[in-house]
Amino acid sequence: MMNGARYIAIQKKLTDALQPTVLNLYDDSHLHAHHSAMRGTGAVETHFRLEIVSDQFEGKSLLQRHRAVNSILSDEFSQGLHALQITKAKTQTELDKT
Amino acid sequence: MLRSTFKHAQSIRNIATLNAVTNAKRCFSVTQVPRASVDADQSHDDFKPKSKVDNVTDRFEKMKEFIDQQVNKEPVVLFMKGIPSRPECGFSRNVVNILESYKINYKTFDMNADQLMKEALKDYSDWPTIPQLYVKGEFQGGSDIVSKLHFDGKLKQILNDAKK
Numbered sequence: 564m565m566n567g568a569r570y571i572a573i574q575k576k577l578t579d580a581l582q583p584t585v586l587n588l589y590d591d592s593h594l595h596a597h598h599s600a601m602r603g604t605g606a607v608e609t610h611f612r613l614e615i616v617s618d619q620f621e622g623k624s625l626l627q628r629h630r631a632v633n634s635i636l637s638d639e640f641s642q643g644l645h646a647l648q649i650t651k652a653k654t655q656t657e658l659d660k661t
Numbered sequence: 662m663l664r665s666t667f668k669h670a671q672s673i674r675n676i677a678t679l680n681a682v683t684n685a686k687r688c689f690s691v692t693q694v695p696r697a698s699v700d701a702d703q704s705h706d707d708f709k710p711k712s713k714v715d716n717v718t719d720r721f722e723k724m725k726e727f728i729d730q731q732v733n734k735e736p737v738v739l740f741m742k743g744i745p746s747r748p749e750c751g752f753s754r755n756v757v758n759i760l761e762s763y764k765i766n767y768k769t770f771d772m773n774a775d776q777l778m779k780e781a782l783k784d785y786s787d788w789p790t791i792p793q794l795y796v797k798g799e800f801q802g803g804s805d806i807v808s809k810l811h812f813d814g815k816l817k818q819i820l821n822d823a824k825k
Binding site: 595598625626629630633637640641644645646647648649650 | 749750751752787788789790800801802803804805806809
């Protein structure tokens, strides 16, 4: 599947800002195309899911890690990104332990 | 804990341009903002459209104050899409299901029914998405974080502390 412009933008912004050792980004927009806020808008690239591993998360709470990601992507949120699930936000050390 | 962030201006713009997007969404409770007159410069002072932005800003700030009061008054507040018996988003449903499993009382606000409140909330929390859970005035997070807190057993503690 071709990655869209927002997918690429999110990937680049997160890579530049957090130098992640793992960055798995999934475009789940098709799963939400019929939910109420999206219906009939024809909007694409609205829902993403992210797993990210970065040492810049060191010493930060989960909430702070989510805030950091949200802040890097604030332009995307104000321009139509509707939801970003962050299913993993760890440091490399935390990942190695599990 | 009222904050004025750089996102404020963006939020105001979001509200001011709501008319363009609300038709496509399930948000019908927004008062229509009157359009500025085309020849505003030539009209008498009394008739100049003077308060459009002020009004929106004012309502926006008042709404943030209201949110601040609510989250500090009520032990557990969930800002969601829809209502607990009929969530209008899977992430909201997820948080409702988790809260229901603790058999606690919690207050909810439907962000699909109030676009101004939704934008004010995003600014107040500095958090771009719904749902948002507050416990004793403290922002906990959205669906992902609440899920994690739940499965890690931390949410139980947080909710127990809120009863005290």
